[in-house]
Amino acid sequence: MSVLVFIEQRDGQVRPVSREALGEATRIAAAIGGPVIGVCAAAKDPGLAALGEAGADRVLLATSDRFAAYDAEGTAAAVEAAVRGVQPVVVLFAASAMGKDLAPRVAAKLGIGLASDCTKIDPASGGLTATRPVYAGKALQQVRFPKTPALLSLRPKVFAQVSRAGTSASVEPLAVTLPGDGPRARVLRVSAVAGGKVDLTESEIIVSGGRGLKGPENFPLIEELAGALGATVGASRAVVDAGWRPHHDQVGQTGKTVSPKLYVAVGISGAIQHLAGMSSSRCIVAINKDPDAPIFKVADYGVVGDLFEIVPALTAEVKKLNAHG
Amino acid sequence: MIQVVCIKQVADTETRVKVAADGKHLDPAGVTWILNPYDEFAVEQALRVKEKLGAGEVIALSLGGPGVQTTLRNALAMGADRAIHLRHEGAALDSLSVSRLLADAIRPLGAGLIWFGKQAVDDDAAQVGPMTATLLDLPCVTAIVTVEREVEGAREVVEAKLPAVLTTDKGLNEPRYASLKGIMAAKKKTIEDVAAAPSEPNLEVTALAPPPPRAAGRIVGEGTAAVPVLVKLLREEARVI
Numbered sequence: 001m002s003v004l005v006f007i008e009q010r011d012g013q014v015r016p017v018s019r020e021a022l023g024e025a026t027r028i029a030a031a032i033g034g035p036v037i038g039v040c041a042a043a044k045d046p047g048l049a050a051l052g053e054a055g056a057d058r059v060l061l062a063t064s065d066r067f068a069a070y071d072a073e074g075t076a077a078a079v080e081a082a083v084r085g086v087q088p089v090v091v092l093f094a095a096s097a098m099g100k101d102l103a104p105r106v107a108a109k110l111g112i113g114l115a116s117d118c119t120k121i122d123p124a125s126g127g128l129t130a131t132r133p134v135y136a137g138k139a140l141q142q143v144r145f146p147k148t149p150a151l152l153s154l155r156p157k158v159f160a161q162v163s164r165a166g167t168s169a170s171v172e173p174l175a176v177t178l179p180g181d182g183p184r185a186r187v188l189r190v191s192a193v194a195g196g197k198v199d200l201t202e203s204e205i206i207v208s209g210g211r212g213l214k215g216p217e218n219f220p221l222i223e224e225l226a227g228a229l230g231a232t233v234g235a236s237r238a239v240v241d242a243g244w245r246p247h248h249d250q251v252g253q254t255g256k257t258v259s260p261k262l263y264v265a266v267g268i269s270g271a272i273q274h275l276a277g278m279s280s281s282r283c284i285v286a287i288n289k290d291p292d293a294p295i296f297k298v299a300d301y302g303v304v305g306d307l308f309e310i311v312p313a314l315t316a317e318v319k320k321l322n323a324h325g
Numbered sequence: 326m327i328q329v330v331c332i333k334q335v336a337d338t339e340t341r342v343k344v345a346a347d348g349k350h351l352d353p354a355g356v357t358w359i360l361n362p363y364d365e366f367a368v369e370q371a372l373r374v375k376e377k378l379g380a381g382e383v384i385a386l387s388l389g390g391p392g393v394q395t396t397l398r399n400a401l402a403m404g405a406d407r408a409i410h411l412r413h414e415g416a417a418l419d420s421l422s423v424s425r426l427l428a429d430a431i432r433p434l435g436a437g438l439i440w441f442g443k444q445a446v447d448d449d450a451a452q453v454g455p456m457t458a459t460l461l462d463l464p465c466v467t468a469i470v471t472v473e474r475e476v477e478g479a480r481e482v483v484e485a486k487l488p489a490v491l492t493t494d495k496g497l498n499e500p501r502y503a504s505l506k507g508i509m510a511a512k513k514k515t516i517e518d519v520a521a522a523p524s525e526p527n528l529e530v531t532a533l534a535p536p537p538p539r540a541a542g543r544i545v546g547e548g549t550a551a552v553p554v555l556v557k558l559l560r561e562e563a564r565v566i
Contacts, residue, residue: 069481070481072455072464076459097467100451100467100468101455101468102455103452104420104424104451104452104453104454104455104456104459105455105458105459105465107420107421107456107527108421108424108456108457108459109459111421113419113420113527113528114420114421114450114528115528116450116451116452117451129531133449133536134447134448134449134533135340135342135446135447135449136446136449137536138340138342138535138536139342139344139351139533140535141448141530141532141533142532142533143528143530143531144528144529145528145529146527146529147527183464184463184485184489185464185484185485185486185489186483187481187482188484189482190479190480190481190482191479192479192480193479229566246496247495247496248470248496250495253446254362254363254446254495261565262559262563262566271339272339272340273339280536282563282565283563283565284539296544297542298542300540300543300563301543301545301555301558301559301563302543302544302545303544303545303546303547303552303555304544304546304547304548304551305547309549310548310551313549314556317552317553317556318556318566321560321566
């Protein structure tokens with residue numbers, strides 16, 4: 001009755017989303033009674049023994065030079081081999097860029113359904129039930145799994161990590177026959193976007209700007225506030241479609257769905273497709289000149305007024321706080 | 326080269342989601358149906374590839390009830406050469422069932438490139454592209470923007486052997502509007518009607534519900550005078566900074 005977790009690594013570093021998946025795996029394992037087993041594909045061991053602290057009892061490691069960059073087909077073969085060897089009842093992935101690419105391939109190989117981007121898992125109610133946002137969060141869907149194992153990917157920043165200080169995981173080699181002479185789709189180059197900032201989907205704090213900023217030349221206001229808060233900059237669809245900001249900054253139904261602990265919406269009126277993408281944030285602040293703007297309906301704290309005065313004052317106040325602790 | 330573009334009809338992104346009487350699905354009453362926005366990028370890119378090659382055929386493929394014909398006509402009006410309608414009525418199928426039906430329909434076409442949007446904006450599953458590729462045993466690159474794919478905070482440049490499956494993300498291109506000429510031409514293009522026979526479900530939807538409402542917030546104040554109050558609340562009440 002084990003739970004298998006795909007351990008995502010990039011450049012020899014285990015990614016935080018996998019620690020979140022391990023955390024949830026320990027909760028499921030406690031309910032069903034069984035070990036938490038990781039599976040990782042890497043050119044060399046990215047320090048997997050340390051994942052004992054994050055909840056893993058054992059980690060299976062498939063090593064190949066092919067895994068120096070993401071090799072989708074090779075990694076899918078490794079996970080499939082682990083599933084066939086371990087016979088888990090639950091398999092977890094992160095719903096990250098890699099997990100979204102990988103999990104459907106594994107599901108297709110196994111001929112088993114997959115629930116993607118889950119935000120809640122209930123292992124107790126007569127077979128596992130998962131909750132997943134659909135329509136970018138305008139509704140929540142509940143799904144059940146007719147076959148074993150249940151395959152799920154987990155939305156980043158939703159599931160808590162665990163800390164079992166001093167525990168280490170045993171790392172065991174996983175034998176895999178890799179398909180083909182090499183990857184049929186090969187990563188040639190990886191380039192950081194905008195100075196390697198934290199991606200919106202993995203940010204603790206997001207400051208988003210909308211049409212209220214009047215032009216791309218005013219986005220430094222947002223960037224300065226984001227800098228003071230240690231936040232990532234986001235944007236509404238209106239300003240992305242107007243070409244003020246790149247597409248990867250867009251929050252909402254045709255952009256990214258985010259769940260940070262703090263979301264600051266500046267000059268964003270709150271179109272339904274934007275609200276869908278950010279209303280699962282823990283705390284929402286809205287700054288807008290229109291007191292009737294829909295954004296105030298979802299905001300925990302609203303400030304009405306001229307953002308060109310309020311945002312610099314807020315930046316200064318946060319900086320003051322940072323300086324004095 | 327033959328290219329296949331797999332498209333889905335979805336509820337417009339401005340739709341307010343109401344749950345149907347069965348408690349499991351979207352109430353379709355009053356919903357405006359559109360071509361999935363991510364699939365528009367796929368149609369556009371396939372057309373651009375054909376234009377660049379100066380030859381070939383673009384086939385639009387969609388699974389669903391009779392309403393899907395409108396969406397297929399959209400793709401034909403944009404410039405696709407012909408369409409295949411995999412007819413299936415009733416509740417939406419799980420992603421693996423859809424992928425199996427699409428893979429069976431695509432296999433005999435001899436396509437060099439198969440396009441999908443990276444996800445549909447209704448179920449947000451983002452599964453059918455890579456699943457179908459795996460069932461067809463083809464390489465697949467997901468979420469492409471320009472010739473690069475987006476990952477968290479980075480972009481990867483990927484080279485793939487053809488035939489291949491590609492899924493498209495926003496930013497790849499600016500989809501064209503169908504011209505009047507295109508709309509007229511689309512009326513004469515063929516939509517092949519094929520009955521789809523899905524297998525047993527691989528995932529069972531048990532409920533659809535609105536998200537829990539957020540607790541009512543409050544207006545902290547007006548103008549810069551509200552800023553110190555806001556910071557205090559964020560620090561001491563919400564404890565997020």
